[in-house]
Amino acid sequence: MFKIQTLNNISRNGLDRLPANLYSVANEVAAPDAVLVRSADMHKAPIAASVKAIARAGAGTNNIPVAEMSARGVPVFNAPGANANAVKELVVAGMLLAARNIADALGFVRGLDASGDLHHKVEAEKKRFVGTELAGKTLGVVGLGAIGVKVANAAYALGMRVIGFDPHMTVDGAWQLSAEVAKAGSLAELFAASDYLTFHVPLNDKTRGAFGTQALELVRPGVVLLNFAREGIVDAAALRKGLADGRIGRYVSDFPEADLLGDARVISLPHLGASTGEAEENCALMVVDQLRDFLEHGNVRNSVNFPETRMARTGSARICIANSNRPNMIGQLSHVLGEAGVNIAQMHNASRGELAYSLIDVDSPVPDSLVAAIAAIDGILSVRVIGN
Numbered sequence: 001m002f003k004i005q006t007l008n009n010i011s012r013n014g015l016d017r018l019p020a021n022l023y024s025v026a027n028e029v030a031a032p033d034a035v036l037v038r039s040a041d042m043h044k045a046p047i048a049a050s051v052k053a054i055a056r057a058g059a060g061t062n063n064i065p066v067a068e069m070s071a072r073g074v075p076v077f078n079a080p081g082a083n084a085n086a087v088k089e090l091v092v093a094g095m096l097l098a099a100r101n102i103a104d105a106l107g108f109v110r111g112l113d114a115s116g117d118l119h120h121k122v123e124a125e126k127k128r129f130v131g132t133e134l135a136g137k138t139l140g141v142v143g144l145g146a147i148g149v150k151v152a153n154a155a156y157a158l159g160m161r162v163i164g165f166d167p168h169m170t171v172d173g174a175w176q177l178s179a180e181v182a183k184a185g186s187l188a189e190l191f192a193a194s195d196y197l198t199f200h201v202p203l204n205d206k207t208r209g210a211f212g213t214q215a216l217e218l219v220r221p222g223v224v225l226l227n228f229a230r231e232g233i234v235d236a237a238a239l240r241k242g243l244a245d246g247r248i249g250r251y252v253s254d255f256p257e258a259d260l261l262g263d264a265r266v267i268s269l270p271h272l273g274a275s276t277g278e279a280e281e282n283c284a285l286m287v288v289d290q291l292r293d294f295l296e297h298g299n300v301r302n303s304v305n306f307p308e309t310r311m312a313r314t315g316s317a318r319i320c321i322a323n324s325n326r327p328n329m330i331g332q333l334s335h336v337l338g339e340a341g342v343n344i345a346q347m348h349n350a351s352r353g354e355l356a357y358s359l360i361d362v363d364s365p366v367p368d369s370l371v372a373a374i375a376a377i378d379g380i381l382s383v384r385v386i387g388n
């Protein structure tokens, strides 16, 4: 029986794919085998030694201590692209909210006194909410991954000019991107050309503060800045300076900030990008399937720290081993198996950066002494036996 701990609400349709005879699922679990999480901050509490995998039902994994998990030989999975459409639609809504003063106008109508001549009040005041159109404006998209590509294509379909910047764009992403989206040679070029600017990059040491004081000097006065990626992507000081001197016309964000809550130029949403029934279900289905494949067969799909590794099962048992990616690890493993008289039926080894992962199917049961001997090899991060 595998014990799964959920740290956030995970779509029921996803959880239903965990058969009750094999899995128990709860919020509070002693010694869980795996954790299912959305946005809960896993940096804040120690992660139990029993955890063999973490599955993020979403895209960003900055709430998970990925480097620490790699050092423990624990894969972290996510659901690439599974919520991208939901985020795209909210980004489009965000551009429209900013362009047409929709939030202010809604506030005005909600505050109207229902008595008297409503029609007159509406017609007299509507000039306060005159907006602009998106068509003909330029949108700069930083990060052309699952979300950025969809946002770029949608904006083009709305009549916007679109330019994008992503030095690591994938071939798949390029296939999906409209040929009408122009490539910016640099971030500076993109900043200078954009009326609307949107970021769709992961938060990491390279992207933290990607919109900072330098960007502020380059952007068009009154630029509409959209941040549906992560709070840290936009530097706090640069944002406040830009709002104060009017360089930033509007800030539309999925991450409310305490001191900006009352600022009329700031439109904040409560991290709603992926909050649609469809996206929540897509993410849950994807990560639950990946988690099952890992726990039951050791296979790895869509991990952010492990290499893709899949092998059909043969033999009586499977040994799953994560180790430091250095010479002679396979040699030592096969030596230890040979010493124990265990024959390798088939094996698959793959590496990613500093980590390597092997699936070894064997013809006979794996004794505890062999597991201990493998774990004792210098550089082994984790060992697990399935189907013994």
Ligand SMILES: NC(=O)C1=CN([C@@H]2O[C@H](COP(=O)(O)OP(=O)(O)OC[C@H]3O[C@@H](n4cnc5c(N)ncnc54)[C@H](O)[C@@H]3O)[C@@H](O)[C@H]2O)C=CC1
Pocket: 058, 059, 060, 061, 080, 081, 083, 084, 087, 142, 143, 144, 145, 146, 147, 148, 165, 166, 167, 168, 169, 170, 173, 200, 201, 202, 203, 206, 207, 228, 229, 230, 254, 271, 272, 273, 274, 275
């Ligand atoms: N508001 C919300 O509810 C949601 C927010 N997100 C955030 O959006 C981010 C992006 O999500 P996806 O598009 O699904 O991820 P993705 O991994 O498909 O795309 C990210 C893209 O950013 C690019 N990139 C990385 N560093 C870059 C840099 N320095 N400059 C330019 N491009 C760079 C990558 O090459 C990649 O193409 C997530 O990491 C997450 O933080 C994702 C889903 C929901």
Ligand SMILES: O=C(O)CCC(=O)C(=O)O
Pocket: 038, 039, 057, 058, 059, 060, 061, 083, 271, 273, 274, 275
């Ligand atoms: O699960 C959520 O609602 C947050 C989604 C998100 O931010 C992500 O997928 O990176």
